[in-house]
Amino acid sequence: MEIERYRGEMVENIRELVDKYLSISNWDIPEIDEQKTMAYILQVFREALDDLEEEWKTKKAP
Numbered sequence: 585m586e587i588e589r590y591r592g593e594m595v596e597n598i599r600e601l602v603d604k605y606l607s608i609s610n611w612d613i614p615e616i617d618e619q620k621t622m623a624y625i626l627q628v629f630r631e632a633l634d635d636l637e638e639e640w641k642t643k644k645a646p
Contacts, residue, residue, distance in 0.1 A: 602626070 602625055609621045 598629070602629070 602622075605625050606618070606621060609616050609625075610618075
């Protein structure tokens with residue numbers, strides 16, 4: 585598939601989003617537990633990807 589050549593870019597974009605939300609959480613609560621925050625952020629991403637996948641599976645073709 586042609587999209588495969590963008591894999592590295594996709595991974596980098598995801599890393600940047602995770603870093604963005606980890607940084608934001610550190611601004612709001614400096615003494616935050618970084619491990620728990622990272623686990624939560626990753627869980628949100630997983631759930632969002634699951635939701636998106638389900639939407640695409642149930643989407644009707646035009």
